[in-house]
Amino acid sequence: MKIKEHFQTITYHRKLVREGCFKVGLYWQGLTHDLSKFSPTEFLVGAKYYQGDRSPNNAEKEAKGYSSSWLHHKGRNKHHFEYWVDYTMPGTSDKLLEGVRMPVRYVVEMFMDRIAACKVYQKDAYTDASPLAYHERSKRVKEIMHPETIALIEKLMRMLAEEGETKTFAYTKKLVKKDRRDRMKAIPRLIKELLGK
Numbered sequence: 001m002k003i004k005e006h007f008q009t010i011t012y013h014r015k016l017v018r019e020g021c022f023k024v025g026l027y028w029q030g031l032t033h034d035l036s037k038f039s040p041t042e043f044l045v046g047a048k049y050y051q052g053d054r055s056p057n058n059a060e061k062e063a064k065g066y067s068s069s070w071l072h073h074k075g076r077n078k079h080h081f082e083y084w085v086d087y088t089m090p091g092t093s094d095k096l097l098e099g100v101r102m103p104v105r106y107v108v109e110m111f112m113d114r115i116a117a118c119k120v121y122q123k124d125a126y127t128d129a130s131p132l133a134y135h136e137r138s139k140r141v142k143e144i145m146h147p148e149t150i151a152l153i154e155k156l157m158r159m160l161a162e163e164g165e166t167k168t169f170a171y172t173k174k175l176v177k178k179d180r181r182d183r184m185k186a187i188p189r190l191i192k193e194l195l196g197k
Helices: 003-023 027-032 040-048 056-064 068-074 104-125 130-137 139-143 147-163 165-195
Strands: 085-087 097-099
Touching (some): 003 027, 003 040, 003 104, 003 165, 027 104, 040 056, 056 068, 104 147, 104 165, 130 147, 147 165
Antiparallel strands (some): 085 097
């Protein structure tokens, strides 16, 4: 069990995500990011399978055939696209499960999460192209992730790789502000719908 090392890794990861989220105006998400990693279900697995250069969930899956930690984590953290997978209605799709469009604020948190994970595991080898390179090795996500979600996350990752963090974060901050304005404008309509008017 590598309790200290795992604690330091997830604490550092959360710090990086928090800094990124704060830069683009996602304060609450920055503060609450990945808190479930401190639950016994996730923390003990992380400490047991800790390696330092990749997710302990992968090692647990290799050892047991599944990851109890990941199953717990993805169901509690909206910045993972797997949280947004739902069943299809009969006759609407050839697929049993499909991705639902993620709200912008969670796509942005997913983006910050990917940057932080690459920085934590790659250390000095990290570049602004690292998140996109990791994503491109995970092409199967397109089989599940909603097309609009994949388009946005890929746009942000490409922008980061080609134009750097400062410009990408400035663009992302505008996206977050617009999303917040749009959600605020929708409140009166939602209230009317709830009241049946």
